[in-house]
Amino acid sequence: MPAGPLEPRGKSTVTAYIAKRLLAAVPVLFGLTIIVFLIMAMIPGDPAIAILGSYATPENVERLNRQLGLDQPLFQQYFIWVGNLLQGDLGRSYTLNRPVLDEVMERFSATLILAGTALILCSVFGLIAGVVSAVRQFSWVDKAVTFIVLIGISVPSFWLGLLLILVFAVNLQWFPASGMFAIYGGGDLPDLLHHLFLPAITLAVVATGVIARLTRTAMLEVLRQDYIRTARAKGLTERRVIYRHAFKAAMVTVIPVIGIQAGFVLGGAVYIETVFQWPGIGSMLVKAISTRDLLLVQGGVLVVAAAYVLFNLAADVAQTVLDPRLR
Amino acid sequence: MSETTATAPARREKLPKRKRGRPDSIRLLLNNALATAGLVVFVLIVLVAVAAPLLPLPDPDATAPANRLLRPLAEGHLLGTDALGRDILSRLIWGTQVSLAVGVSATLIAAFFGSLIGLVAGYAGGRIDTLLMRGIDMVMAFPYILLALAIVAVLGPGLLNALYAIAVVNIPFFARNIRGIALGLSRREFVDAARLSGKSNAQILFIEVLPNVLPVIIITMSTTIGWMILETAGLSFLGLGAQPPQADLGSMLGEGRKILFTAPHVSVIPGVMIFALVMSINLLGDGVRDVLDPRLKSGALTRPVARTAVMRDQVPGGIEPDAEAVLDVRDLKTEFRFGGDVFKAVGGVDMKVGQGECLGIVGESGSGKSVSAMSIMGLVPTPPGRITGGVALLEGEDLFAASDERIRQLRGSAVSHVFQDPLSTLHPLFTVGDQLVEAIQAHAPLSGSAARKKAADLLKTVRIPNPAERLKSYPHELSGGMRQRVCMAMALAHDARVIIADEPTTALDVTVQAQVLSLLDTLREERNAGILFITHDFGVVSAICDRVAVMYAGQFVETGTTEEILTSPAHPYTAKLIDCVPVLGEPERRLDAIGGRPPVVNDLPVGCAFADRCPRAGDDCRAAPIPLTEFGEGRTVRCIHPLNAEAEHG
Numbered sequence: 015m016p017a018g019p020l021e022p023r024g025k026s027t028v029t030a031y032i033a034k035r036l037l038a039a040v041p042v043l044f045g046l047t048i049i050v051f052l053i054m055a056m057i058p059g060d061p062a063i064a065i066l067g068s069y070a071t072p073e074n075v076e077r078l079n080r081q082l083g084l085d086q087p088l089f090q091q092y093f094i095w096v097g098n099l100l101q102g103d104l105g106r107s108y109t110l111n112r113p114v115l116d117e118v119m120e121r122f123s124a125t126l127i128l129a130g131t132a133l134i135l136c137s138v139f140g141l142i143a144g145v146v147s148a149v150r151q152f153s154w155v156d157k158a159v160t161f162i163v164l165i166g167i168s169v170p171s172f173w174l175g176l177l178l179i180l181v182f183a184v185n186l187q188w189f190p191a192s193g194m195f196a197i198y199g200g201g202d203l204p205d206l207l208h209h210l211f212l213p214a215i216t217l218a219v220v221a222t223g224v225i226a227r228l229t230r231t232a233m234l235e236v237l238r239q240d241y242i243r244t245a246r247a248k249g250l251t252e253r254r255v256i257y258r259h260a261f262k263a264a265m266v267t268v269i270p271v272i273g274i275q276a277g278f279v280l281g282g283a284v285y286i287e288t289v290f291q292w293p294g295i296g297s298m299l300v301k302a303i304s305t306r307d308l309l310l311v312q313g314g315v316l317v318v319a320a321a322y323v324l325f326n327l328a329a330d331v332a333q334t335v336l337d338p339r340l341r
Numbered sequence: 342m343s344e345t346t347a348t349a350p351a352r353r354e355k356l357p358k359r360k361r362g363r364p365d366s367i368r369l370l371l372n373n374a375l376a377t378a379g380l381v382v383f384v385l386i387v388l389v390a391v392a393a394p395l396l397p398l399p400d401p402d403a404t405a406p407a408n409r410l411l412r413p414l415a416e417g418h419l420l421g422t423d424a425l426g427r428d429i430l431s432r433l434i435w436g437t438q439v440s441l442a443v444g445v446s447a448t449l450i451a452a453f454f455g456s457l458i459g460l461v462a463g464y465a466g467g468r469i470d471t472l473l474m475r476g477i478d479m480v481m482a483f484p485y486i487l488l489a490l491a492i493v494a495v496l497g498p499g500l501l502n503a504l505y506a507i508a509v510v511n512i513p514f515f516a517r518n519i520r521g522i523a524l525g526l527s528r529r530e531f532v533d534a535a536r537l538s539g540k541s542n543a544q545i546l547f548i549e550v551l552p553n554v555l556p557v558i559i560i561t562m563s564t565t566i567g568w569m570i571l572e573t574a575g576l577s578f579l580g581l582g583a584q585p586p587q588a589d590l591g592s593m594l595g596e597g598r599k600i601l602f603t604a605p606h607v608s609v610i611p612g613v614m615i616f617a618l619v620m621s622i623n624l625l626g627d628g629v630r631d632v633l634d635p636r637l638k639s640g641a642l643t644r645p646v647a648r649t650a651v652m653r654d655q656v657p658g659g660i661e662p663d664a665e666a667v668l669d670v671r672d673l674k675t676e677f678r679f680g681g682d683v684f685k686a687v688g689g690v691d692m693k694v695g696q697g698e699c700l701g702i703v704g705e706s707g708s709g710k711s712v713s714a715m716s717i718m719g720l721v722p723t724p725p726g727r728i729t730g731g732v733a734l735l736e737g738e739d740l741f742a743a744s745d746e747r748i749r750q751l752r753g754s755a756v757s758h759v760f761q762d763p764l765s766t767l768h769p770l771f772t773v774g775d776q777l778v779e780a781i782q783a784h785a786p787l788s789g790s791a792a793r794k795k796a797a798d799l800l801k802t803v804r805i806p807n808p809a810e811r812l813k814s815y816p817h818e819l820s821g822g823m824r825q826r827v828c829m830a831m832a833l834a835h836d837a838r839v840i841i842a843d844e845p846t847t848a849l850d851v852t853v854q855a856q857v858l859s860l861l862d863t864l865r866e867e868r869n870a871g872i873l874f875i876t877h878d879f880g881v882v883s884a885i886c887d888r889v890a891v892m893y894a895g896q897f898v899e900t901g902t903t904e905e906i907l908t909s910p911a912h913p914y915t916a917k918l919i920d921c922v923p924v925l926g927e928p929e930r931r932l933d934a935i936g937g938r939p940p941v942v943n944d945l946p947v948g949c950a951f952a953d954r955c956p957r958a959g960d961d962c963r964a965a966p967i968p969l970t971e972f973g974e975g976r977t978v979r980c981i982h983p984l985n986a987e988a989e990h991g
Contacts, residue, residue: 049479050491056495167623168620172575172594173612173616177612243722249751252749277485280484284487285486303494304580338817338818
């Protein structure tokens, strides 16, 4: 392989790559809309009856069906739906009697605060635990971490949440048991953090375990590489070898998994929001499914799925910034 | 443990505890103990759940408002009662049965459809594969639990619907894993053979391919079943799974949540059960995976420490250092340990390198030549490697007795290394400049800009054009020859007394080889550094080495000046090796001309290790160890029937 010409490197290629990835995400998002649309179209029963109630006259049902475009072929219905979607119209929630988009966005911001915090927590603690575990392989620290991680990925998060409420909210009364803000006099950042603590930790537990495991394996694999031997042969300190050379290389494997964990954290929020009565999109979805408010379900699923795609995209970009070979 | 203490009785070096390389069996045992515990708990839970109808339990659905919310250990109700006065123990056991049944069914459904998709995609390949896997990717673009929720939303709440939803969202895991294996298998010979014998695709798929992917299916099942139990319990907890009066562990937990503050035991107990069930499955799955994972067996997942462990039985005393030698290695022994096997990679080797001198060590791969060279600065990975004997004197200082910090100071300064494959030996994520600057700053207190300037100068020394620009390149952007020059530049960052070059030209093509060799030769003359040059190639030896040592099965079989050895080899092995040298213009010449294979170093013969491949070998060769004996002026050979003996002894 001959040496290539000296082209300008650095920021410009990364920017180009990000642009490319963003473009590639468009068909994925498009595919998501198709799946969400099809799932909802598969629902048995007439939506018009669902909206108007079972006592609606046939004329009224027919009129509403026409209004909703439900008398059109499926693919036309899809385009009408996507067209509305692009204009920010996700329909109206019949249980809440307000536009789906407004409700979903309001709820989603609460979920984002919770899931984002959990994602930061699990990345930080997962990476630390994994690295320590790998560096001190076979020590009691490693064994303890391995065992705790196993507990973390086996514990039902909704049950863990209940236990934490019992201990820290009921018995010790250190943290509130539910909600996002205090009902009286709350609303500022310390109040939010106070409410955020327990649910964020509960939500982070499983993902922390997964990330710690993977980081440990990735570090152990990297530490066997030839370039680590080179780093040692140069006379670098072991600290530098591990935390600069090995860690950076291991991160290339770990980052995509953090992206995938975003999906588990966003999904797991459904349980945690229910347990802690966090006013997020997860608890909204559970309620909407029970009340068969399907437009609300549709909007909620779509927004969370889109957020997941963007999280993965961010992980992708981070990986590329780290690894020049991918550019 | 007893094994370690027995084989290293008089350990003089005080080593930190973790450097002693624990035997793998302890770790395996620990994992097995945990796995065994998991197995016992799991079997116990399953037995009790299955035996539920036979056990003397009260009706799980019988309500008794008078006895509501009894605490655990209440009379007649071991675990107390719930809000309707139902016996929690009975409900727990029946609920476990439901949860287990649902989890196992979901796993089987997901395994069936996922494996089917994976098999078909992997076997058919092409468009079908693309289509199926795009579909799978699409499903995976959804957050896992969210998709299950959407499916339940469509089908409506209910235990069976929750089961379907969980099964569907787990299909991609199976499809992906199985597809990968099936794809590999479908290109194998036995599949071609089956095809030629006229079997139909379905027959091949289910008779030939399926049995081979079965282990993967089982492993994937064991890793996902815990998840599926958790997730179905989760859906029930949310009220979307089991509907009253039917109860699984999740719905019990969900009902108990409403009275969490007044009667916590109602929700805590089913949670403990879910946790115990999933934990036991995960422990078992981990144990199985640890035993099956080839990376764990081979030790590829053990962390090598910063420096090879030194465990000399005795420290050789009273060695008179050779004043002329920069590097003087005596009776070096290095071993590898895998489980109970000991591989004596280096079995007593003497090496001397003078100022400006180049000593070549030649041998086949596996002969121990690289391990000998890497032992000097402790770069043999531990575990599994360890130095068990000898001394390595660098200008009179015993490197095996030096502290870790001292070794770090000497690495890259007094002794520098050039390795074989420059693509894997340079860090892929740092620029060449960063790596050079790091090497410079490791032993010289230079500022960033001064170090960068020196780095550019070094690149110029190794004749890399446009050095300032090249500093910004990543290794993968350079050619093989260019990368090896960078490695050499790194080795020259400080005034090395000895350069250890481990097959530095092997990965390069012939013209680049020649350039790198002449560069190394010039540097040796200019800087007067000693070179220890490892190679398997006599052609390369003749170009650069003053003296040569030929290595076989961990020992030198012949040493002498390059000229003598090349013109009149004494050991039959040396003669064979020289015959292997490629001659320019004869590319078809067979290089692997020595019949047979070298012996495995954990099972060396008593006598000459080469005897089985040697045309001159007799019974006397196999009877006893052959010593390395003087063979003329400054020459030694380990052979009792040497070649060219007449020429030497006149």
